[in-house]
Amino acid sequence: MSSYQVNKICRLVLHDKSFRASILAEPEAAIGNFELTDEERAALLKGDVLRLYKSGASSFLLLILPRYGIFGLDFDVYNERMLSTDS
Amino acid sequence: MAEVVAAFGVPHAPSFPALVAKDPTCQTAQLFAEVAKHLDAVKPDVIVFFDSDHFNTFFLDNWPTFSIGVTETTSGPNDETPMMPRYVVPISESMAEHIRTQGITKGFDFSFTQEFEIDHSILVPLHFLTPSMNIPIVPIFINGLVPPLPAARRCFALGEMVRSAIANWPAHMRVAIMASGSFSLEVGGPRMHAGKTFGVPEPDWVMRVVRHIERAEVNQLLEAATSDQLAKAGNIGGELLNWISLLGVVESRRPVFIEPQVDLGNGYAAWRWD
Numbered sequence: 001m002s003s004y005q006v007n008k009i010c011r012l013v014l015h016d017k018s019f020r021a022s023i024l025a026e027p028e029a030a031i032g033n034f035e036l037t038d039e040e041r042a043a044l045l046k047g048d049v050l051r052l053y054k055s056g057a058s059s060f061l062l063l064i065l066p067r068y069g070i071f072g073l074d075f076d077v078y079n080e081r082m083l084s085t086d087s
Numbered sequence: 088m089a090e091v092v093a094a095f096g097v098p099h100a101p102s103f104p105a106l107v108a109k110d111p112t113c114q115t116a117q118l119f120a121e122v123a124k125h126l127d128a129v130k131p132d133v134i135v136f137f138d139s140d141h142f143n144t145f146f147l148d149n150w151p152t153f154s155i156g157v158t159e160t161t162s163g164p165n166d167e168t169p170m171m172p173r174y175v176v177p178i179s180e181s182m183a184e185h186i187r188t189q190g191i192t193k194g195f196d197f198s199f200t201q202e203f204e205i206d207h208s209i210l211v212p213l214h215f216l217t218p219s220m221n222i223p224i225v226p227i228f229i230n231g232l233v234p235p236l237p238a239a240r241r242c243f244a245l246g247e248m249v250r251s252a253i254a255n256w257p258a259h260m261r262v263a264i265m266a267s268g269s270f271s272l273e274v275g276g277p278r279m280h281a282g283k284t285f286g287v288p289e290p291d292w293v294m295r296v297v298r299h300i301e302r303a304e305v306n307q308l309l310e311a312a313t314s315d316q317l318a319k320a321g322n323i324g325g326e327l328l329n330w331i332s333l334l335g336v337v338e339s340r341r342p343v344f345i346e347p348q349v350d351l352g353n354g355y356a357a358w359r360w361d
Contacts, residue, residue, distance in 0.1 A: 004147060011142055014166060053276065059322055060232065061142060063275030063284060075284055082277050 003056035005034045010061035047071040089256035093129040094264040098353035099211040105170040118355040119215035125357040131263035133179045134224045137329040139231030143206035151198040156226040157183040158201045165204035179223040189252035231325035239312040242328040246335020266333035268326025270296045271352040287352035297347045
């Protein structure tokens with residue numbers, strides 16, 4: 001189970017400003033070295049937070065992503081996707 | 088010997104400092120002011136602080152169930168809490184080491200940390216209650232966020248152990264207890280309110296917790312606070328465990344003040360020994 005890596009990416013966004021800058025500038029390259037499944041990688045890049053949550057990532061940590069506009073997320077989009085029932 | 092002189096339970100939402108800066112007369116400001124009044128009156132020498140880290144002091148590479156900070160100072164918030172200055176907070180290293188040793192002797196296998204930062208969950212309360220950061224703390228971290236959580240009865244027993252450790256302390260010292268956390272709160276998960284970053288999944292649970300605390304119905308609270316119930320209360324519903332550890336120190340005393348903020352899933356309380 002590699003939800004750990006998804007959680008770690010979220011936490012790094014908050015705690016490591018240079019990682020935050022690189023993931024904003026080049027999201028795909030910034031997560032390139034993390035051991036993610038293909039599905040997790042695709043869900044991250046699409047900002048599909050409900051799928052990440054359902055596969056075991058922490059919702060508390062996922063909320064860091066819209067806080068800094070990562071993967072195109074803002075709080076409204078995050079809220080809408082997390083509350084959506086059709087994923 | 089040291090003596091416990093008061094206990095305080097408060098929430099710690101990271102939005103509070105900005106909210107109060109914008110509206111200094113809001114309910115949150117008034118409730119913290121009410122708690123601060125009791126804290127100022129009892130003049131403690133040290134605050135033993137039950138808290139749940141939010142993945143900022145620790146992370147999932149090494150996640151403790153019970154941990155204690157044993158060093159001279161800490162600082163933070165390290166999670167970019169809006170409208171908060173950077174604070175340096177003294178720690179009572181000798182009392183922390185005493186509680187760690189007493190705990191391990193009595194079967195509470197604390198991990199400990201000698202170099203760490205703290206997040207909003209300790210510093211939002213201190214920002215409102217002791218903004219000059221002149222009172223040393225002893226930070227005790229309880230896993231309230233990552234299931235399986237420690238059992239409510241275990242956390243209560245932890246509080247009883249802390250009470251006895253304080254009583255065993257050889258020097259005179261006035262000790263206050265503080266617990267930080269909400270009763271029902273979902274942050275970032277599918278039980279958020281529409282258009283918000285949080286939700287309160289179980290407002291009835293908030294009222295039940297407040298009623299049990301108000302009436303000092305400790306056993307009823309411990310019976311009700313199962314791991315299922317805490318999970319139903321939201322993804323940080325486990326923060327109630329900090330309050331339950333506080334109740335282990337408080338025993339059967341009733342609070343002199345308790346007030347819920349049901350729409351935010353939390354409550355504020357103060358106990359006085361005088």
